[in-house]
Amino acid sequence: MEGKAVISRKQNNVMPGETRARRSLYWQYMVEPFLYLSPAIVLIGLVMMIPLVIGISYSFQSIELLNPFNTGWVGFENYIDLWADRKFWIALENTFWWTFWSIAFQFSLGLGLALLLNTDFFGKKLFQALVFLPWAVPTFLSALTWAWLFNPVIGPLPHWLTALGILSEPYNIMGDPDLAMWGPIVANIWFGVPFFAITLLAALQSIPGELYEAAEIDGASAWQSFTKITLPFLAPMIAITVMLRTIWIANFADLIFVMTGGGPANSTQILSSYVFTTAFRKLDFGYASAIAVALLAILLVYAVFVLWLRKKLVKI
Amino acid sequence: MARIELKDVKKRYGSVEVLRDVNLDIEDGEFIVLVGPSGCGKSTLLRMIAGLEPITGGDFLIDGKRMNDVRPRDRDIAMVFQSYALYPHMDVARNMGFSMEIRKDPAAERASRVKKAAETLGLTALTERLPKALSGGQRQRVAMGRAIIRDPRAFLFDEPLSNLDAALRVEMRLEIARLHQKLGATMIYVTHDQVEALTLADRIVVLNGGDIQQVGSPLELYERPANKFVAQFIGSPTMNIVPVTGGDGEVKTADGSVIKLPHLPDCGAAVELGIRPEHIDVVDPSEGDLIGVADVVEHLGSDTNIFTVVEGLGPLMVRKHGNIPAKSGDRLGLRIQPENAHIFGPDGRALRRVLEKVG
Amino acid sequence: MTHSPKPVLAVGKYAALLAYLSFALFPLYWLLKIAVTPDQLIYTEGTNLWPSEFTFDNFRSVVFQTDFLSYFGNSLYVSLGTAAVTTLVAAGAGYAFSRFNFAGKRLLIAVMLITQMFPLLMIIAPIYKIIAGLGMLNSLTSLIVVYTAFNVPFATFLMQSFFDGIPKDLEEAAMMDGCSRFQALYKVIFPLTLPGLGATLGFVFTAAWSELLFALMLISKNEAMTFPVGLLTFVSKFSVDWGQMMAAGVLALVPSCLFFIFIQRYLVQGLTSGAVKG
Structure with missing residues (x-):
């Protein structure tokens, strides 16, 4: 027996079966995943990637459905118009503030909620289900509801703000170009806090409890535990979530479109709602x-x- | 029942070679254990035999038929997984009978085979339970039941005992040995635990870094390791290996002590001496080959482990049967049993065979 | 963290809990309140916390005197269709990502991540032109196709995380037991993924249920309108009947809330699985 099972290291002579093996089982291993993937690839390719390329090409063309004879390649004309378009620059600034305030409030309120949910209290499950509920509300409904709440005649918010002395009289906040953006921002905060809370809660729960016990034995105060353990542990999650969420919010036009339509006087127009109104109302696809x-x-x-x-900050 | 042959079997992931030219003949009914440190390719080899990993090159034959391209389901081989891989949504009986269910065997036959397997493994009372309601040992039995019910050509075990606690492991090891005796089937068993390998195997295949190091019966590997790796991998406690200078019929340590090895031919200058702890005798300091100073002494009752330090040689572990009245700091005479000494050349290969010719 | 907190802290904590709860629920309460307030009281009692009279007239009229049922049906059709197709497609793709290593896997994952980041509105014009060219405007099928493509990437990552949670050993054991890969998938993996499939269905349903802008662009005929589009036209078409609109809103909330309750416990798993999307 031992004789046969020698530890031989033969020369690399190719066995006759090798090529056949590659063709059959190997071939199968290569192709099989694509059987499962092909519907997804086809769909994403046809409905997202190709239109994306076409969309980029549109930006170098004049395509106005209301003006069908004025169609063709125009080079950078759309971009030159864009550079001179005051509304574009307003929308750019609005996009910044819309995104910044939405993220700032969603994040800080979401972190607070996550910290609360990471403790024990009576009725936690029900509480969690209820505070996460806004996330399930269809966007157009949140927009309509908040528009109603901000309405000076029939909505309670202006009256309450007046009673608190923040407003001099219950007037229409969303009709005031200086304040109008706060309408959609508040609605967005309401809608977005659960998202941050859920994500951060998951990250919080992944911090090993022994760390806190060790810190307590080492004499750390609750605040020190928070800043020295919790925050550093959450930091990677926070970074990635905030980045993705920023992009998502900057693209998120539904609330603004329903609540203000970009008005008054473009004071709430952000870039993505400007894209939509230009395409939807003016049917100017090129621009x-x-x-x-x-x-x-x-x-x-x-x-x-x-x-x-x-990359600069994380030096681990 | 099956005879399994591997001829120049290779495995590559991209440019990484995981297994190189494996050649192995497994006789019908043999119990083969593949053993080696983690990452040595033993599990990959098993999965290639199972058909779960494609074979990059070479030939894999069962009963003389080339099986490289045959799907796992058509190889008629059963496998017991490390994680047991019991189907969580099926009860014990259905788990065991699943392969027959897939082959659309008659329900009555299935039921009787399940019943018989459950009896063999002592699972009769548990057949209606779901896997989550079983203990680790019971799950292990179900996994084995699932394998034996099909009466396959060969059984594969992938570290089946590593998730059990020590006592259960011994029990299940015996169970597997009994099963092999009863079924007489070809079994291939992967483990990193040399005790399992030594107790279960007809032959052990030691793998390291994608190469077969040695194939042989447990005693062969213990008594005649082919190289330093096998020598240190097999046997517990580990073999002592110390550098010496070779000479004619003797070797010298760094500080000039001479160890007589009468069987040894002239073996060149720099070699290594390998000696198992149980093959060193403790004698009077004036009589030994070497003088060791006891550093730590462990009294195990049945055995005594003495960790000594030898000047000019380094640490040397000694294991003696029974209770040796030594304590830390004692100067002990150590005598190397010449018939059990191993000499390894600069390439790590054992020069043992030359030695045997004389003996 | 388990020792008894100071009473001040405890009061503060419960105050904070109450604040979060009222912030989350107040708008929904208001929605419900207006829906059950009789029309003539909407303006006079606009800011009262509690209406002096209740009525279900708004619900009755919205269901029987408007196109509500048609919108509702369209939305249900589109959302269920999208959810079903997306889940099927994403299950396949998620399975492939979870179980296979193949050339181009990283590229595909990257492309899917990118689709989650670029402005979807960017393709609203090309999509409109393509669908108009195919003569598929005002067709619910085209909505289903478009929504499916939008939701497949996220749903794929979600399904992948569910498949990742099922040990690979199980289907290997099934294959050793004589299954083909597809049989292993169907007999062993599929029953274990049911909760995951349910959660994905729920996510996609909710997303499709509330999509507005693409539906607005692609649908202009009243009989093909989905709920969000139809509801917005309430504003422009008739003299705005707020009570009816809010009643319709409350009804629109029902399916998404039902799904939400169902998918709640999978939220964390879904969101931490690499893809992060609202």
Whole structure:
């Protein structure tokens, strides 16, 4: 027996079966995943990637459905118009503030909620289900409801704000160009807090409990435990969530479209709602695509910047 | 029942070679254990035999028929997984009978085979339970039941006992040995535990870094390791290996002590001496080959482990049967049993065979 | 963290809990309140916390005197269709990502992640032109196709996380037991993924149920309108009947809330599985 099972290291003579093996089982292993993947690939390719390329090409064309004879390639004309378009620059600034305030409030309120949910209290399960409920509300419904709440005649908020002395009289906040943006922002905060709370809660629960016990034995106060253990542990999750969420919110036009339609006087127009109104109301696809490409470029620059920043800061 | 042959079997992941030219003949009814440190390719080899990993090159034959391209389901081989891989949504009886269910065997036959297997493994009272309601040992039995019910050509075991606690492991090891005696089927068993390998195997295949190091019966591996790796991998406690200078019929340590090895031919300058702890005798300091100073002494009752330090040689572990009245700090005479000494050349290969010719 | 907290802290904690709860529920309460307030009281009692009279007239009229049922039916059809097709497609793709290593896997995952990040509105014009070119405007089928494509990437990552949770050993054991891969999938993996499939269905349903902008662009005929589009036209078409609109809103909330309750316990799993999307 031992004789046969020698530890031989024969020369690399190719066995006759090798090529056949590659063709059959190997072939099967290569192809099989694509059987499962092909519907997804086809769908994403046809409905997202190809239109994406077409969309970019539209930005170099004049395509106005209301003006069908004025169609064709126009080079950078749309971009030149964009550069001179005051509404574009207003929308850009609005996009920044809309995203910034939405994220700032969603994150801080979400973190607070996650910390609360990470403790024990009576009726926690029910509480959790109820505070997460806004996330399930269809966007157009939240928009309508908040528009109602902000209505000076029939909504309670202006009256309450007046009673608290914040407003001098119950007037229409969403009719005031200086304040109008706060309407959609508040609705967005309401809608977005659960998302942050859920994500951060998951991260919180992954922190091993012994760390806190060790810190307590070492004499750390609750605040020190929070800043020295909780925050550093959450940091990677926070970074990635905030980045993705920023991009998502900057693209999120539904609330604004329903609540203010971008008005009054474009004071709530953000880039993505500007894309939509240009495409939907003016049917000017060329110009809408140019705005969209500009938005995409800005978001790309932002993403690259954040990733660069992360690389600089994370020195592990 | 099956005879399994591997001829120049290779496995590559991209450019990484996991197994190189494995050649192995497994006789019908043999119990083969593949053993080696983690990452040595033993599990990959088993999975290639099972058909779960494609074979990069070479030939794999069962009863003389090439099986490289045959799907796992058509190889008629059963496998017991490390995680047991019991179907969580099926009760014990259905788990065991699943392969017959798939082959659409008649329900009555299935039921009787399940019943018989359950009896063999002592699971009769548990057949209606779901896997989550079973203990680790019971799950292990169900996994084995699932394998034996099909009466396959060969059984594969992938570290089946590593999730059990020590006492259960001994019990299940015996159970597997009994099963092999009863069924007489070809079994291939993967483990990193040399005790399992030594107790179960007809032949052990030691793998390291994608190469077969040695194939042989447990005693062969213990008595005549082919190289330093096998020498240190098989046997517990581990074999002592110390550098010496070779000479004619003797070796010298760094500080000039001479160890007489009369069987040893002239073996060149720099070699290594390997000696198992149980093959060193404790004698009077004036009589030994070497003088060791006891550092730590462990009294196990049945055995005594003495960790000594030998000047010019380094640490040397000694294991003696029974209770040796030694304590830390004692100077002990150590005598190397020449018939059990191993000499390894600079390439790590054992020079043992030359030695045997004389003996 | 388990020792008894100071009473001040305890009061503060429960105050915070109450604040979160009222912030989350107040708008929904208001929605419900207006829906059950009789029309003539909506303006006079606009800011009262509690209406002096209740009525279900709004619900009755919205169901029987408007196109509500048609919108509701359309939305149900589109959302269920999208959810079913997406889950099927995503289950396949998620399975492939979870179980196979193949050339181009990283590229595909990257592409799927990118689709989660670029402005979807960017493709609203091309999609409109393509669908108009195919003569498929005002067709619910085209909505289903478009929504399915939008939701497949996220649903794929979700399904992948569920498949990752099922040991690979199980289907290998099944294959050793004589199953083909597809049989193993169907007999062993599928029953274990049922909760995951349910959660994915729920996610996609909710997303499709509330999609507005693409539906607005692609649907203009009243009989093909989905709920969000139809509801918005309440505003423009008739003199705005707020009570009816809010009643319709309450009804629209029902399916998504039902699904939400069902998928709640999978939220964390879904969101931590690599893809992060609202």
